[in-house]
Amino acid sequence: MSTDVKRLITVLAALLLAALTTATARAADGDGDGPSAGQRIASALRTSPVYVNDAYTDAVPPSRQRQLADRIRRTGLPIKVVLTPLTKGDAFDGDSEVLAGIVRDRFPDQRELIVITTDSDFPDSLEGYEWPTDTHQARDAVAATGFLDEMRNAGLADLTAKAVDLVAEGKGRQRYEEAMKELDGSAAPDAQASGSPASESASDGTGGWWLWSLIAVPALVLTALATRALVRSRVRKAAPAIPQLVFAAARAADEAQLRRRAEAEVLALGEATQAADVTTTPGLQHVLDAYAAAGRVLDGARGVPDLAGALALAQEGRDALAGTPGLPLCFFNPLHGRAALRTGWRPLGRRDRLDVAVCQDCADALRDRRAPEVLTARAGDGRTVPYFELPAGRSVWAATGYGSLASLLDGFNSRSSKAR
Structure with a gap:
């Protein structure tokens, strides 16, 4: 694949991601709109390890919240789940890492903590954070959850339950790498093969456009997921030593x-x-x-x-x-x-x-x-x-x-x- 084609795919994927993220932000009810948002979440987490914003109660009703809480307690791990819409400009500026950091700061007496939050970019995905070290490989475990075949059509409650299970399993890195291999294997489309029905329909001009749309849109979504996965996997690899002392603080908020x-x-x-x-x-x-x-x-x-x-x-x-x-x-x-x-x-x-x-x-x-x-x-x-x-x-x-x-x-x- 040429460099120009790769760049085009990346741009299309970025536009699709931006559209999805914007739609999600508009649906948010502003739970984080105010300086006490982190405190309200932390107060709820002191009585239950699961916090679900009202916007997500249809997807994760109280009965499922109790099941998730019981599931977490059975693991014996210090897991906190925070499912809330993240919108640019809220108390967390739409950033799951800022949200997790504020939750961490609200529990100063708890040396070990694992926080599972809604994703900043994808409303139906999750992010994992762990302190003080990555002992349980929480970040990789939670990231892997969204790429498992069995979770392809899962709701937010099932996705969260699976994330808790993978964190408890302690093999997040292995699970993530396996998921990436499967994704790489499925990302090579064969719809443009010369004898395929899609190419024949497009060539004779009858119904080709709508069929192309059915193929192109999922392909772009898959490309977006693959691009995101690739970025994540590259971030996890150790960067080569370079002769500058000063690195830009990429994770720091503006x-x-x-x-x-x-x-x-x-x-x-x-x-x-x-x-x-x-x-x-x-x-x-x-x-x-x-x-x-x-x-x-x-x-x-x-x-x-x-x-x-x-x-x-x-x-x-x-x-x-x-x-x-x-x-x-x-x-x-x-x-x-x-x-x-x-x-x-x-x-x-x-x-x-x-x-x-x-x-x-x-x-x-x-x-x-x-x-x-x-x-x-x-x-x-x-x-x-x-x-x-x-x-x-x-x-x-x-x-x-x-x-x-x-x-x-x-x-x-x-x-x-x-x-x-």
Whole structure:
């Protein structure tokens, strides 16, 4: 197949995906429209591991929700299911990864968590996320579900039940690869063979157009699925080492979306602080200080590094409120979420090693001698550099590593005192 033909197929697939996604977004009832959407979902998940938005109750009625909850409990795994419409501009900006991250942040005392959500791109598909590591291969297991032959015409309830089963099986990667092989095998259409009824009908001009439509539309859908599967499989493969330290943070939300998320996180912390019992919360003063600092950072935020700082301070406040301090956000890019482990790392051009908290993806990159994906900031001369390369005296984030190198709150308060 020529390069031009491949590009044409990709463009057609992208247009089809955009049309499907737009139709789904219009059908959404705006459950996430508001800063407390994540809190409402989390509150529901504390009583049942399954949350279903009203828009999906026909597909997953209460009886099926109870069955799913029982199924999850039998696995013994920390699985949470969130089925809700995702629409561009809602509290999650239509992004399943943002939704999963907010759910994760609402359970700071739960070290291990698996979240199954509705897909950002396909309303009848699912996405899987797992913390702190991919022990149960949840992402691949959930992704494989939608490509199984037995799930081809399955409803959302059956699809979710199968996803739970595959996660519990713990062979998600194998299942995903098998599904991709089957998809590759079925993606070679033979409808254009010289002796096929389709080609004969098209050639004699009788009914050829409607028959071509019947063939072309499913073929485009299949191409779209294959393209999406190919992208996913390529993302899962380790990228080759390249001689740049700075990688664009592809998974980071744009600044406007990030600001909305930070506002929601800080607001949620304030609400939780007001509801806290002074007698049973020994770290309440720390919580109040973190909340105040996060609010000040958010009000004066001048870019992504500051917004990430507001998120980090809000996380520190939630940890203090729960009384179970955990690792801070990822040193290399706090937008990756909470760190999974601490490791030694030697900055380029330096002899000393730093003890930093990193997410699993960044830990894997260091292990494989690849440059981790880092958060960047603007240097004084206009260059874009890793935020931690800024002078510590100029950036509280560089000085503290968002909590990896020093207490984020202490660093912020110390800098504020000097400023006064």
